[in-house]
Amino acid sequence: MSYNFKQEMNKPERLAPGHRMCAGCGGTxxxxxxxxxxxxxxxxxxxxxxxxLEVSTFMYPYTAYxxxxxxxxxxxxxxxxxxxxxxxxxxxRKGKIDDTYxxxxxxxxxxxxxxGLQSLSGAMERNHDFVYVCYDNGAxxxxxxxxxxxxxxxxxxxxxxxxxxxxGKMQNRKDLASILAxxxxxxxxxxxxxxxxxxxxTKAEKAIYTEGAAFLNVMAPCPxxxxxxxxxxxxxxxxxxxxCYWPLFEVDHGKWxxxxxxxxxxxxxxxxxxxGRFKHLxxxxxxxxxVQFQEEVDRRWEDLLYRCARD
Amino acid sequence: MAIRERLSGNEAISYAIxxxxxxxxxxxxxxPSTEIPQYxxxxxxxxxxxxxxxxxxxxHSSMSATVGASAAGARALTATSSCGLALxxxxxxxxxxxxxPLALCLVNRALSGPINxxxxxxxxxGARDTGFIQIYAENNQEAYDNFIQAYRISEHKxxxxxxxxxxxxxxxxxxxxxxxxxxxxxxxxxxxxxxxxNYLLNAKQPMSVGPYAVSNYYMETKMAQNTAMQxxxxxxxxxxxxxxxxxxxxxxxxxxxxxxxxxxxxVIIGSAAGTSKDAVDKLREQGMKVGLLKLRVxxxxxxxxxxxxxxxxxxxxxMDRCEGFRSKGGPLGAEVKAAxxxxxxxxxxxxxxxxxxxxxxxxxxxxxIFKELAAYVEEGKAFEEYRYVGLRGESYSIARTSKxxxxxxxxxxx
Amino acid sequence: xxxxxxxxxxEKSNWQDLTxGNQIYAAGTSKAFNTGExRTQTPVFHSEKCKQCLLCVPVCPDSSIPVKDCKREDxxxxxxxxxxxxAKVCPFEAISMKEGQ
Numbered sequence: 052m053s054y055n056f057k058q059e060m061n062k063p064e065r066l067a068p069g070h071r072m073c074a075g076c077g078g079t080x081x082x083x084x085x086x087x088x089x090x091x092x093x094x095x096x097x098x099x100x101x102x103x104l105e106v107s108t109f110m111y112p113y114t115a116y117x118x119x120x121x122x123x124x125x126x127x128x129x130x131x132x133x134x135x136x137x138x139x140x141x142x143x144r145k146g147k148i149d150d151t152y153x154x155x156x157x158x159x160x161x162x163x164x165x166x167g168l169q170s171l172s173g174a175m176e177r178n179h180d181f182v183y184v185c186y187d188n189g190a191x192x193x194x195x196x197x198x199x200x201x202x203x204x205x206x207x208x209x210x211x212x213x214x215x216x217x218x219g220k221m222q223n224r225k226d227l228a229s230i231l232a233x234x235x236x237x238x239x240x241x242x243x244x245x246x247x248x249x250x251x252x253t254k255a256e257k258a259i260y261t262e263g264a265a266f267l268n269v270m271a272p273c274p275x276x277x278x279x280x281x282x283x284x285x286x287x288x289x290x291x292x293x294x295c296y297w298p299l300f301e302v303d304h305g306k307w308x309x310x311x312x313x314x315x316x317x318x319x320x321x322x323x324x325x326x327g328r329f330k331h332l333x334x335x336x337x338x339x340x341x342v343q344f345q346e347e348v349d350r351r352w353e354d355l356l357y358r359c360a361r362d
Numbered sequence: 363m364a365i366r367e368r369l370s371g372n373e374a375i376s377y378a379i380x381x382x383x384x385x386x387x388x389x390x391x392x393x394p395s396t397e398i399p400q401y402x403x404x405x406x407x408x409x410x411x412x413x414x415x416x417x418x419x420x421x422h423s424s425m426s427a428t429v430g431a432s433a434a435g436a437r438a439l440t441a442t443s444s445c446g447l448a449l450x451x452x453x454x455x456x457x458x459x460x461x462x463p464l465a466l467c468l469v470n471r472a473l474s475g476p477i478n479x480x481x482x483x484x485x486x487x488g489a490r491d492t493g494f495i496q497i498y499a500e501n502n503q504e505a506y507d508n509f510i511q512a513y514r515i516s517e518h519k520x521x522x523x524x525x526x527x528x529x530x531x532x533x534x535x536x537x538x539x540x541x542x543x544x545x546x547x548x549x550x551x552x553x554x555x556x557x558x559x560n561y562l563l564n565a566k567q568p569m570s571v572g573p574y575a576v577s578n579y580y581m582e583t584k585m586a587q588n589t590a591m592q593x594x595x596x597x598x599x600x601x602x603x604x605x606x607x608x609x610x611x612x613x614x615x616x617x618x619x620x621x622x623x624x625x626x627x628x629v630i631i632g633s634a635a636g637t638s639k640d641a642v643d644k645l646r647e648q649g650m651k652v653g654l655l656k657l658r659v660x661x662x663x664x665x666x667x668x669x670x671x672x673x674x675x676x677x678x679x680x681m682d683r684c685e686g687f688r689s690k691g692g693p694l695g696a697e698v699k700a701a702x703x704x705x706x707x708x709x710x711x712x713x714x715x716x717x718x719x720x721x722x723x724x725x726x727x728x729x730x731i732f733k734e735l736a737a738y739v740e741e742g743k744a745f746e747e748y749r750y751v752g753l754r755g756e757s758y759s760i761a762r763t764s765k766x767x768x769x770x771x772x773x774x775x776x
Numbered sequence: 777x778x779x780x781x782x783x784x785x786x787e788k789s790n791w792q793d794l795t796x797g798n799q800i801y802a803a804g805t806s807k808a809f810n811t812g813e814x815r816t817q818t819p820v821f822h823s824e825k826c827k828q829c830l831l832c833v834p835v836c837p838d839s840s841i842p843v844k845d846c847k848r849e850d851x852x853x854x855x856x857x858x859x860x861x862x863a864k865v866c867p868f869e870a871i872s873m874k875e876g877q
Contacts, residue, residue, distance in 0.1 A: 060830045061846045067804030068839040068855030069811055075859035079837040087834075096434070096562050106574040111798050112782040113806040114570035119562040121433050122572035123426055123456055130423035133416055134388060134430025134438065139563055141385040141414045141436055148435075150565040170426065173419030248834045274859075282860035282873075285835060461797030522796060560801050567779060570800040582791035583798055589791075 056247045059087055063117070065095075070115035071107040075281025077244060077271035077288075078104050081186045082157060084248050085267070086118075088255035094118065095153045096135050100128035100162025103193040104186065126166040129174030129183060132156045136179045153259050154181035160201035161191040164227050175234045175264045182258040182265045185227065188273035196276045200225040203296075204347065205340055207328045208276075218331060218340060223347055228268045232302040237263040239302040243270035243288045250299055250310060257303070270297045278327025290322040295352040300359065309359040316352075319345045364609070365543040371502040371534035374541055375441075375467050375527070376401030378509040380411045381549040384465075385436035385556075388416035388427035390446065393479045394531040395469035398441040421446035425453035425466070432462040433571045435561025437513060439464060443531060444471035447485045451492070457524040458493025459587060460571055463516035464524045466494070467509065470632065470683075471531040472719040480720020481531040483631065486660075487684040487693045493587055495525040495594055496661040500617075500635045502539050504658075505529040507611055510544065513553055514601045520593040526661075530633040532720065544609060552608060591662045598659055615664035617656040618671055620646060624653030626735040627672060629698050630681040631657045634716065634723045638681075641728035652732045663697055669705035677710040677735040677745075678702075683717045689758065691715060691748050710739070712762070716751035727751050744768050782808060807855075811838065815858035817873045821850050825870035832862035832871060 065086035072079045082104065089095055095118040099105045105122045108115040123131040132154055142148045158167055163185040171183055190208050191197040197210040204223050207213040211220040228241045238261045240254035251269060258265035270291055274281045291297035294317045299310040320341060323329040332340050369377065376398050379387070389399035405411045418424045424440040431438035442450065447468060457464055468486055472478040486496060495516060499505040508527045516525040529535055544552075560569050575583065599614060606612030617635075620642050621627055628638050635656035645652045655671055672678055680699065682692025690696075695713025702709050714731065717723045731751070737743040742763055749757035761768050779802045780795055795801070830848055833841050840856040842849045863871040 057830055057846045060833045060843050064839045066839055067807050068852060069806030069809040070838075071809075071811065072837060074814065074837070074857035075861060076837045079839075080835060080861075083836075083839060084834060094565060098430075105572075108806070109570050109573045109800075110806075111573035111575040111579055112780065112785040112795070112800050113809050114573070114800050114802070115804065115806040116570055117568065117803040119564075119568045120570040121430060121562060123429055124452055127422060127426035127453070130388075130418060130426035131430035133418070133423070134386060134427030134432075134436075135434040135562060137386050137388075137414045137416055137427070138431040138434035138436035138438070141412075142434075142563060145385070145412070148563050148565065150563075152563060169419060170423050173423055176419075177416065244835070247831060280860075282864040284861055285865050459797065460799070560799060567801050568803045570802075571797070573798050573800070575798055576787070578787035579794060579798070582789070582794050585791040586794060586796065 054249045054252060056249070059252060062087055062091060065089065065117045067115045067117060069113060071110060072103060073275060075274045075284060077188060077273060077284055078159070078186045080244050081184070081269045081271045084244070084251045085155060085184050085255040088252050088259055089153055093153050094150050095155060096121065098128050098132040098135065098154070098156030100158035100167050101125035102159040102162050104157055104159065106193065125162050127170045128156045128158045128162055128167055129171035132181050133174045133177065133179045136181050155259065156181060156183045158183065158185055159192065160185060160187045160189060160199045161193070164201045164225055165199050172234065175231060175236050175266060178236060178263045180263055182267060184267045184269060186269050186271040188271050188276060189224070190273070190276050192273045192276045201227065204344060205329060205332055207331065213331045218337070226351070228266070231266040235305060236266065237261045237304055238265040241268045241298065241300050243291060243297055244285060245288055245292065254301060276328070279325050283325060287322070287325060290317065293317045294319050294322040294348065296322050296348050298352060298355055300355060306362045307358040308362070309355065319348050365545065367541050367543050368538050369502055369541050370536050370538050371505045371529045372397035372469065372536065373401060374502040374506040375509055375529065376405070377543060378506045379439065380405045381544070381546050382510065382513065382553050383411045384413055384439050386414050386416065386428070386431035386438040387440060388418045388424040388431070389440050390418050390421045390424045390442070392421065392443045392446040394471055394535045395441045395443040395446070395467065397535070398467055398469070421449040422453060425450035425457065428464050429453060429457050429460065429462055432464040433460065433562050435558050435563045437556040439467065441467035441469070443469045444473055444485045447489060448473060451489065454489050454492035454494055456572070459583065461522040461587070461590070462524055463513065463522050465509070465512045465516065466524065466526045468526050468528045469531045469535045470528055478719040479531070481533050481683070482718045482720070483683040484685065486526060486528050489526070490661060490693060493523065493591070494661060495523055495591070497525065497527055497659055498631050498657065499529045499534060500633055500656060502534055503541050503611070505534060506541060506543070507605065507609065507613065510549055510552060511601050511605050511613070513556065515594060515597050517556060518597045521590050521597050523590050523594060533633040548608060552605070595662050595664065613658065615657070615659045615667050616671070617658065619654040619656060621653035621655055621671060623651055625651045625676045625739070626732050627652065627675045627678050628654045628681055628728070629657060629668070629672070629678060629694065630654065631660065631694060632683065634681065634683065637723055637725055638728045640725045641732060644725065645729060645732055650732065650736065657694070665697070665701035666705055668698060669701045672702065672709050673706040675709050676739045677712070679731050679735060680711055680713045682713060682715050685715060685718060689748070712745055712747040714747060714749060714751055718750070721752055723751065738763065780805070810854050811857055812854045815856065815877055817858045817860060817875055818877055819851055819856065819858065819860065819863055820872050820874055822870045822872065825868050827868050829867065831865050831867065835861045835865050837861070
């Protein structure tokens with residue numbers, strides 16, 4: 052699976068323009084990158100939990116998908132694709148269809164970490180042959196930036212607003228990739244939007260072409276929710292990786308693999324400072340909050356290093 | 363030659379599923395429908411059918427996966443009861459609005475709380491406005507026959523709606539009765555192959571399902587659904603007739619039992635119709651002109667047909683196995699009364715609630731109600747309606763005579 | 777069944793003219809919707825400075841940098857929303873942003 056960047060960019064586009072996602076959206080960059088990993092000639096059914104992506108990419112009668120697409124509801128993208136994938140197996144066995152299909156479902160962190168976790172867990176445990184991709188922008192952006200269990204600690208959201216008695220969200224974010232890895236499915240990967248997209252592409256291709264259930268967690272910044280200028284998205288993603296806030300790793304048939312280790316781990320402030328949702332952390336007197344945030348990042352990073360070193 | 367057997371309602375439905383041999387069945391166990399996925403899983407395990415069973419982790423997921431499979435181009439179904447149906451409530455609307463002709467085998471059971479595993483119709487009645495076709499059975503034979511007809515109705519090009527095939531929990535689902543089964547090839551020919559025009563896995567034409575649609579499309583979409591439901595009426599009659607020609611058992615919207623010349627009648631759904639028929643027979647022997655309308659098809663609702671069938675009755679008791687909490691009875695009462703108001707104003711109708719949470723409904727209770735109807739008309743006695751049949755202690759009810767409301771029991775108490 | 781012609785489906789269509797279950801039997805019909813008018817700033821492509829590294833292509837949220845024979849072409853201004861990510865990632869200053877449409 053060598054990566055020829057120019058050839059990949061030359062492939063026909065599978066997410067058409069004309070969708071209504073915001074300018075600078077990380078979600079659609081993610082979708083494009085994942086769909087690009089499909090081999091030419093392979094057909095696909097794309098699934099989708101309710102969220103920004105759904106209401107913006109299939110607004111009747113405008114579908115942005117060049118492949119077949121199904122949106123069902125918010126909390127059931129995993130179960131819905133279970134049904135599609137099972138139908139494929141049966142119809143193929145019964146000789147009613149010939150073509151090769153791949154199945155990819157997208158959900159935001161709301162539809163994945165929270166309301167859709169049961170449905171996702173069930174589908175993954177049953178090892179249906181599809182990829183679930185979470186485009187994680189760390190809050191319920193579609194309904195207006197409410198906190199989710201993917202929201203990092205101290206983020207200012209509309210349901211964890213910063214105020215005279217509040218420093219934003221009180222809890223740490225849920226480690227969803229580990230939860231999925233604990234399902235012992237064939238493939239779990241964590242990635243984000245970087246440079247020539249080799250990391251995300253390679254993981255998407257592995258996820259799609261590994262037999263059985265696969266899960267990808269992709270940090271996909273939301274300029275409105277995170278409050279940064281739209282053009283800065285790639286820099287923010289890079290800082291997420293260089294500060295070890297968002298490590299790149301995969302769990303391939305149970306084996307934990309660290310894909311990137313910064314030569315010099317940057318302080319978490321570098322990731323937080325460009326984002327308006329963390330502005331209050333840089334006020335005088337809140338230094339201890341940054342220390343706490345750094346401690347949590349360090350703890351998780353050490354834990355990941357340990358898991359990867361063990362394997 | 364028909365095959366004579368002795369089966370429970372769950373076995374009968376499962377046997378029908380085996381004969382229809384659909385493509386995909388996701389299901390999650392819940393009493394009293396649990397046996398259906400068990401039987402199907404066993405048939406599959408022994409190579410008697412080649413459906414793929416998905417042992418999902420909840421009923422919400424079972425209907426979600428059924429929706430996915432159906433959209434993908436498979437003939438799909440699930441089975442559930444009670445809280446399971448309530449959990450998939452959102453998905454019932456999704457299945458119907460996406461116009462997916464999938465089937466749901468419902469074994470009617472009371473909704474919580476308190477948790478109660480026995481029969482009433484609160485589960486399916488709660489789902490009456492979801493856009494599903496709803497067909498009810500009195501016994502295992504009807505449950506079996508209804509399922510054989512299900513896909514012919516739901517997949518019809520003028521309909522394309524999901525269908526709910528209902529039977530009464532335990533009373534029908536677990537009671538073993540004589541049944542006549544059809545031969546496999548007869549069922550296969552009757553049901554036919556499913557070849558949808560459009561589906562996700564159609565390599566010639568990608569398809570997108572489940573959009574966001576703005577207000578300017580929403581009402582038009584609902585009218586299209588409503589029209590499909592109206593179209594289902596004709597299709598149900600045609601399929602019922604064709605099924606009758608094959609099996610000797612005819613099906614329409616409802617069964618009229620000794621109703622033609624009846625002065626007093628029940629409108630009732632499900633297994634309690636059998637009990638009530640015994641009461642009708644007994645009272646007929648005593649010279650009372652009583653009869654019964656057993657409703658089979660609740661959605662689409664055959665309002666004109668019901669009103670016409672009841673139009674010569676002097677008084678009617680509409681028997682609801684479901685509470686509506688409108689302090690005026692249940693959903694069947696509301697809908698039948700509306701039909702009578704529109705098309706047969708002269709018929710006096712009362713609404714009673716019986717059998718909640720599996721409470722026994724006896725021949726004696728039915729006889730008593732018929733006699734009260736007669737006393738109301740012939741002797742001017744008051745009839746207490748909205749009451750619970752067989753309740754210990756007084757019901758909240760209103761007593762009516764032909765001169766109007768005579769007493770509000772609640773007001774009297776106060 | 778023939779592909780859905782979405783030009784025949786508008787917010788003024790009668791209910792009979794909508795597709796069954798709001799299904800669309802066609803691919804990529806969103807191309808018919810113009811999102812270019814959302815722009816408050818606009819990328820300008822300076823082809824003479826472009827080295828065809830294509831790093832701008834995958835970062836576009838709106839699939840608005842067409843590629844032909846492994847070379848990028850000018851922007852799809854019917855759909856580009858003017859987010860500026862492409863200009864920021866270009867190593868050769870071959871994309872500049874100007875105010876307005």
